[in-house]
Amino acid sequence: MTRGFYIGRFQPYHNGHHTMVERIADEVDELVLGIGSAGDSHSTRNPFTAGERIMMLTKAVQEFDITTYAVPIEDLDRNSVWVSHVQSMSPDFDVAYSNNPLVIQLFREANVEVRQSPMFKREILEGTAVRKRMIEDENWQSRVPDAVVDVIDEIDGIKRIQMVADDDSNGR
Numbered sequence: 001m002t003r004g005f006y007i008g009r010f011q012p013y014h015n016g017h018h019t020m021v022e023r024i025a026d027e028v029d030e031l032v033l034g035i036g037s038a039g040d041s042h043s044t045r046n047p048f049t050a051g052e053r054i055m056m057l058t059k060a061v062q063e064f065d066i067t068t069y070a071v072p073i074e075d076l077d078r079n080s081v082w083v084s085h086v087q088s089m090s091p092d093f094d095v096a097y098s099n100n101p102l103v104i105q106l107f108r109e110a111n112v113e114v115r116q117s118p119m120f121k122r123e124i125l126e127g128t129a130v131r132k133r134m135i136e137d138e139n140w141q142s143r144v145p146d147a148v149v150d151v152i153d154e155i156d157g158i159k160r161i162q163m164v165a166d167d168d169s170n171g172r
């Protein structure tokens with residue numbers, strides 16, 4: 001039995017993440033989805049709460065034949081103990097998946113196996129670009145799984161991101 005761990009901010013969970021989970025599902029029996037920066041919400045860079053992101057992921061990955069666990073992980077001021085913090089919040093895992101250089105370095109220093117993947121259509125499948133489209137009322141729906149469109153509709157997410165983007169103090 002192999003269990004993987006894949007962390008992201010998932011603001012929102014998009015088709016690049018979804019393709020990555022589909023590929024990971026071929027390699028492991030179970031997957032922990034770490035919701036990074038879990039305490040952040042209501043800003044342009046992090047508009048959605050951990051709970052809202054749990055809904056997006058949980059509904060979207062239902063189409064894959066794999067057991068998943070969504071685990072919120074709050075940020076820490078201390079990178080040196082971040083891997084221990086992750087491990088204290090997550091079911092045990094054998095391998096971490098990430099394309100984020102800092103995350104890769106921290107896991108490797110802690111002797112956790114890390115696997116990287118190619119970026120899928122990165123020119124369109126990037127959280128920042130999807131959020132920009134939401135703010136500017138351009139088509140974003142085709143860049144995320146249908147289940148994510150439904151969740152963003154349910155939580156009135158477009159109104160949220162447009163309101164926080166309007167206020168410069170939330171512009172991080």
Ligand SMILES: Nc1ncnc2c1ncn2[C@@H]1O[C@H](COP(=O)(O)OP(=O)(O)OP(=O)(O)O)[C@@H](O)[C@H]1O
Binds near residue numbers: 016117118
């Ligand atoms: N198109 C993609 N293909 C493969 N992996 C991706 C893709 N987009 C993001 N990832 C990876 O998924 C993980 C989580 O990414 P994250 O939630 O930060 O998304 P992002 O698209 O990079 O968002 P943002 O632009 O908001 O930083 C990271 O390891 C990131 O490199």
Ligand SMILES: NC(=O)c1ccc[n+]([C@@H]2O[C@H](COP(=O)(O)O)[C@@H](O)[C@H]2O)c1
Binds near residue numbers: 007008038075076102
């Ligand atoms: N010190 C820390 O709290 C620390 C260190 C490395 C990564 N992280 C988090 O892990 C997540 C990594 O996800 P991304 O690859 O989407 O950036 C982010 O939420 C990031 O804030 C936190």
